[in-house]
Every structure is written in structure tokens, then in C-alpha cells.
Amino acid sequence: MPDATTLAPQAAARMRCTRTVLAGFAFALGAGVFWGTTGPLSTALYSEGANLTDVGFWRVLLAVLGFLAYAALHPSLLRFDARAWLLVGGLGGLFVALFEVAFQYAIAGVGVASAVALLYTAPVLVAILARPLLGEALTRARLITAGVVMVGVWLAVTGGASHGGAAPTRLASRLGGVAGGLLAACSFAGSTLIARWAVPRWGAVRVLLLELLGGVLILAAALPIAGRTPVPPSSLAGWLYVLALGAGAVLAANFCYFAAVRRIDAAPTAVGASIEPVVGALLALALFGQRLTEWGWLGLALVVGGVAGGYALERNLSLPDVEESKGHEPFDSSSH
Numbered sequence: 001m002p003d004a005t006t007l008a009p010q011a012a013a014r015m016r017c018t019r020t021v022l023a024g025f026a027f028a029l030g031a032g033v034f035w036g037t038t039g040p041l042s043t044a045l046y047s048e049g050a051n052l053t054d055v056g057f058w059r060v061l062l063a064v065l066g067f068l069a070y071a072a073l074h075p076s077l078l079r080f081d082a083r084a085w086l087l088v089g090g091l092g093g094l095f096v097a098l099f100e101v102a103f104q105y106a107i108a109g110v111g112v113a114s115a116v117a118l119l120y121t122a123p124v125l126v127a128i129l130a131r132p133l134l135g136e137a138l139t140r141a142r143l144i145t146a147g148v149v150m151v152g153v154w155l156a157v158t159g160g161a162s163h164g165g166a167a168p169t170r171l172a173s174r175l176g177g178v179a180g181g182l183l184a185a186c187s188f189a190g191s192t193l194i195a196r197w198a199v200p201r202w203g204a205v206r207v208l209l210l211e212l213l214g215g216v217l218i219l220a221a222a223l224p225i226a227g228r229t230p231v232p233p234s235s236l237a238g239w240l241y242v243l244a245l246g247a248g249a250v251l252a253a254n255f256c257y258f259a260a261v262r263r264i265d266a267a268p269t270a271v272g273a274s275i276e277p278v279v280g281a282l283l284a285l286a287l288f289g290q291r292l293t294e295w296g297w298l299g300l301a302l303v304v305g306g307v308a309g310g311y312a313l314e315r316n317l318s319l320p321d322v323e324e325s326k327g328h329e330p331f332d333s334s335s336h
Contacts, residue, residue, distance in 0.1 A: 093214015118181025
């Protein structure tokens with residue numbers, strides 16, 4: 001029978017693991033909350049005359065400028081090796097740029113609700129790709145959890161009241177919108193996988209700075225070529241909305257997201273952050289009077305239940321064996 005000397009370390013290890021997993025899901029939910037403000041802030045920004053393709057560029061650019069100002073006081077943030085520049089700045093920046101452009105095509109081609117629904121195929125992509133790329137377990141429970149959340153997200157965003165936005169155009173066909181939504185989902189999944197691999201090596205701040213810097217440089221080069229040169233906001237209110245998007249939906253959201261992937265695996269992190277459209281729907285209800293149908297409320301319940309179930313499953317799967325947990329902190333990605 002185990003005595004107090006063996007039970008105490010086991011209880012302490014279980015407590016540390018529980019706190020780590022809980023913190024990971026809290027950060028993932030925080031990222032989703034900040035990302036969920038994107039729609040309402042963008043709607044306000046569109047009312048100031050901004051074009052759809054301007055929003056992503058200016059908010060990312062302001063975030064990069066803020067980072068560079070911070071780096072002037074902490075020069076070590078700008079010290080990267082060639083591999084970091086290539087993989088994080090290049091590939092990660094490409095994912096950022098692709099997301100901003102592809103998501104705009106999705107909105108124009110299929111409408112906002114369908115575009116968001118397409119975007120949240122990303123958790124399943126992460127769950128599938130994390131196994132061969134990162135060696136994370138692809139369990140039946142994770143697939144079921146991701147599936148429940150995806151169904152809930154789809155119901156939440158399609159069960160809401162119709163609202164203003166970009167209508168489908170001849171240039172952005174419905175097929176192009178579907179392709180844009182799926183490409184945005186692939187970009188989101190790629191960012192998740194890069195974060196899981198890169199953050200333990202270079203830290204969240206450096207990874208975020210390089211991804212955003214690479215993304216804004218690619219957008220600055222690609223958008224004028226595509227005939228969509230970004231136009232700055234024409235009013236003080238417009239700049240304030242862009243500033244809020246940059247500080248919240250870019251910086252705060254990504255810091256929370258990277259903090260999550262340091263504590264839990266990429267797949268449950270993506271599932272937890274799927275709270276984003278629920279936050280957007282509730283803000284739209286509170287600020288703009290956009291009411292949900294019964295199917296929309298069912299979707300909200302599925303998303304919340306899926307996130308809560310994902311936390312419970314991850315906690316149970318991650319509780320360490322006493323012998324395996326001695327000498328290291330569970331989920332400490334820097335030790336890998």
C-alpha cells in the first residue's frame with residue numbers, strides 16, 4: 001500500500017499537470033475571445049469607408065511597428081539565425097499573408113457566415129497533421145471533440161441573423177469563396193503547427209514578430225501587384241479601430257495562443273480557440289441587435305460543451321505517471 005511519501009509527489013504532480021492544462025485552455029480561450037472582436041471592429045471600420053483588403057494589412061502593420069518599437073529597447077529580440085528567418089519569417093509569414101488574402105476572398109465569395117464556417121475546418125486539419133509532423137497523438141476523443149466544435153461553430157455562424165458585409169461579386173465566384181475559406185483554414189492550421197514547433201526554440205515574442213514581419217512584407221509586395229494597394233483610414237475613428245484590431249486581435253490573441261501551445265498540444269489549442277465565432281455572435285447580438293435562431297443557440301451550446309469536454313479529456317489523458325513525471329514539468333515544451 002502506498003504511503004505518504006509516495007502519495008505526496010503523485011498528488012503534487014497531478015496538481016501541476018491540472019494547473020498547466022487549465023492554463024493552456026484558458027490561454028486558448030483568451031485567444032479566441034480576442035479574435036472574436038475582429039468582426040465587430042471590422043464592421044465598425046467598414047462603416048468608416050475602409051476596403052475589405054485594407055483591414056488585415058493595416059492591423060498587421062501597426063502590430064509590427066509596435067513590436068519594432070519594443071525591440072528597440074530589447075535588441076535581443078531581433079537576433080535570429082537563418083533557420084528562424086526562413087521557417088518562421090518566410091513560411092510563417094506566408095501563412096499570415098495567405099490567411100489575410102484568402103479570408104477576404106471567402107467573405108466576398110460565400111458571405112461572412114459561410115467563410116467563418118469554412119475557416120473552422122482548421123481544428124480537424126491540426127488534429128490530423130499534428131500526428132505526422134509533431135508526433136502528437138491522434139485519438140478518437142480528439143477527433144470527436146474537434147468534430148463537435150466544428151458542427152457547433154457552423155450552427156452558430158449560420159444560425160444568426162443576416163447582417164451587412166461584402167456581397168458575392170462576379171470576380172469572386174462562389175467556388176473561389178469556398179477555395180478561399182479552405183485556404184484560410186489551411187493557413188490557420190499551418191500557423192498552429194509552426195507555433196508548436198518554433199515557440200519552444202525561439203520564444204513566443206520572437207516567433208510572433210517574425211511571422212507578422214514576414215506577413216506584412218509579403219502583403220506589401222503582393223497586394224499592389226494584385227491591384228489592391230492598401231489605402232489608409234481616412235478618419236481618426238478608423239485609425240482607432242485599426243489600432244484596436246492590431247493590439248487585441250493580433251498581438252494579444254497571438255500571445256495567448258502561443259502561451260497555450262507551450263502548455264497543451266496543438267490540436268486541443270485549436271479546438272479551444274474555436275470559441276472565437278461564439279464571441280463574435282454574442283458581441284453582434286449585444287452591439288448590433290443581431291439575434292440568433294434556435295439553431296444558432298444550439299451551436300453556441302455545442303461549442304461551449306466541446307471546449308469544456310476537450311479540457312476534461314486532455315486533463316485525463318495528460319495526468320502523468322509518477323515515475324515518468326519525476327524531474328520535469330508536464331507540458332514544458334522547452335524541454336523537448
